[in-house]
Amino acid sequence: MSHAVVLFAALLLDAALGEPAWLWSRIPHPAVVMGRLIGWFDRVFNHGKYRLFVGALGFGIMVVIAWVLGVVLAGLPGGAAIELAFAAILIAQKSLAQHVRAVADALRLSVTDGRTAVAQIVGRDVRDMDEPAIARAAIESAAENLSDGVIAPAFWFLLLGLPGLLVYKLTNTADSMIGYLTPRHAEFGKAAARFDDVINWVPARLTAGLILLARLQPGAWRILRRDAPLHRSPNAGWPEAAMAATLGVALSGPRSYEGEMRAFPWVNGDGRRAAGADDIDRAVSTLWRVWAVAAVLVALITVA
Secondary structure: OOHHHHHHHHHHHHHHHOOOHHHHOOOOOHHHHHHHHHHHHHHHHOOOOOHHHHHHHHHHHHHHHHHHHHHHHHHOOOHHHHHHHHHHHHOOHHHHHHHHHHHHHHHHHOHHHHHHHHOOOOOOOOOOOOHHHHHHHHHHHHHHHHHHHHHHHHHHHHHHHHHHHHHHHHHHHHHHHHOOOOOOOOOOOHHHHHHHHHHOHHHHHHHHHHHHHHHOOOOHHHHHHHHHHHOOOOOOHHHHHHHHHHHOEOEEOOEEEOOEEEOOOEEOOOOEOOOOHHHHHHHHHHHHHHHHHHHHHHHHHHHO
């Protein structure tokens, strides 16, 4: 069975079921297993003089293990069903939409509830956020995770099957855990962070294109080309700039991490900064529009 056929079925299955709590309360999610492995690797080996080498070597070994595991699982009897299960589990469209929409629902209750909800999906300080900051944070998370959690894993599965999907998910998880420019991880996680930049280069730009295609907003392409390179990330700026341009809001900009305010530039700085719950709803709608466009494209590949 072709990767395109399996991917199309996985997109539908994830959209229908999402992340069933009854299942993941009983067995560990594959991403959680990857996180535990990376956490163990960090605790045991992240010390001494040769952190850059040890981090790169260990990450490389984990990548090889993920690739070999994908090859073995795909080659088992019923391999297509195994590939379908992993693809549906590791493509996180429905759960992403649910988590982002939860911020809008909470924000309509109070700013305090909005802060609590957005803290579940962003890593920045939320204590002093007002309503527009909460809304912008939720929309930014929607855009970035649309790329990292939906389009990129689908892209690598379509291209390389289950091995490609597992390597991508491992890399993305490692980047989120040890890929930071902190004293502890600047060297140890450098290989994971750089490899994550490489394998997200095409999917991030593909995601931006799908957002523009899903919304068809005049002038959005110009804003995307102008502002995506302003982002601190070589990849996240593309889906964020596309989302900002199509919704007419300003994203990124100054924010606080661990008590330190950082003066990041605005993306679509001419857009509205006073975003609210309705703008989050529009971002969630965009997530599903992009999912629909992607599903149609995969179906066309299947037919072809």
